[in-house]
Amino acid sequence: MKVLIFGATGMVGQGVLRECLRAPDVELAVTCGRSATGAENPKLREIVHKDLSSYTAIERELAGFDACLFTLGVSSAGMKEADYERITYGFTMAAAETLSRLNPGMTFIYVSGAGTDSSERGRVMWARVKGRTENALLRLSLKAFMFRPGMIEPLDGIQSRTPLYRILYKLTKPLLPLLRRAFPDQVVSTRDIGQAMLAVARHGYAQRILEIKDIRQTAQES
Numbered sequence: 001m002k003v004l005i006f007g008a009t010g011m012v013g014q015g016v017l018r019e020c021l022r023a024p025d026v027e028l029a030v031t032c033g034r035s036a037t038g039a040e041n042p043k044l045r046e047i048v049h050k051d052l053s054s055y056t057a058i059e060r061e062l063a064g065f066d067a068c069l070f071t072l073g074v075s076s077a078g079m080k081e082a083d084y085e086r087i088t089y090g091f092t093m094a095a096a097e098t099l100s101r102l103n104p105g106m107t108f109i110y111v112s113g114a115g116t117d118s119s120e121r122g123r124v125m126w127a128r129v130k131g132r133t134e135n136a137l138l139r140l141s142l143k144a145f146m147f148r149p150g151m152i153e154p155l156d157g158i159q160s161r162t163p164l165y166r167i168l169y170k171l172t173k174p175l176l177p178l179l180r181r182a183f184p185d186q187v188v189s190t191r192d193i194g195q196a197m198l199a200v201a202r203h204g205y206a207q208r209i210l211e212i213k214d215i216r217q218t219a220q221e222s
Helices: 011-022 056-062 081-102 125-138 163-172 176-182 190-203 212-221
Strands: 002-006 028-033 044-048 067-070 107-111 143-147 151-153 187-189
Touching: 002 011, 011 028, 011 190, 028 056, 056 081, 067 081, 067 190, 081 107, 081 125, 107 125, 107 190, 125 143, 143 190, 151 190, 187 190, 187 212, 190 212
Parallel strands: 002 028, 002 067, 028 044, 067 107, 107 143, 151 187
Antiparallel strands: none
């Protein structure tokens, strides 16, 4: 299986990349982003591409993939809706529309979030934008699946690139395993997300939107 990963330097992306490199059936893992991950592995190739709104210059490098694992995203904290939409919707759709043309029928897995607003009309800004993005992806000629994690536990030495999140994770680290046991359908780990994404890339899933419990169950069964 040949896998393309967007956002591999982020917290979720790091976990996804780790699982791809560990998976025997992933023969090639290619990352695409503004910076390289710095990881080294015989089956890893990295594409550094600065303009995430257009992929015309690197189209040849984006063909021939079985799956795209799209983990690129930003926090909406302090952002105006137009700026958040430019990244969340604009960057995602630029990649997905290009890939749907170059790899028709490929599996495209998008990391959204618990509470995403599929109606696109709710009062929560980030949820509306995520909902619009999900809906647009589902209309493309891709086998598109939406992952909606909630609280994420970083494992295997992985850290968030967002300073505020790093502080929060450091403060809550002792509590996360307890929360996971007490509320199993509210917490997933970076390892869970990576393993579940690969399972869906291999076998698909009965529904196009996977909530927290679906992600955990898929990871456990993989």
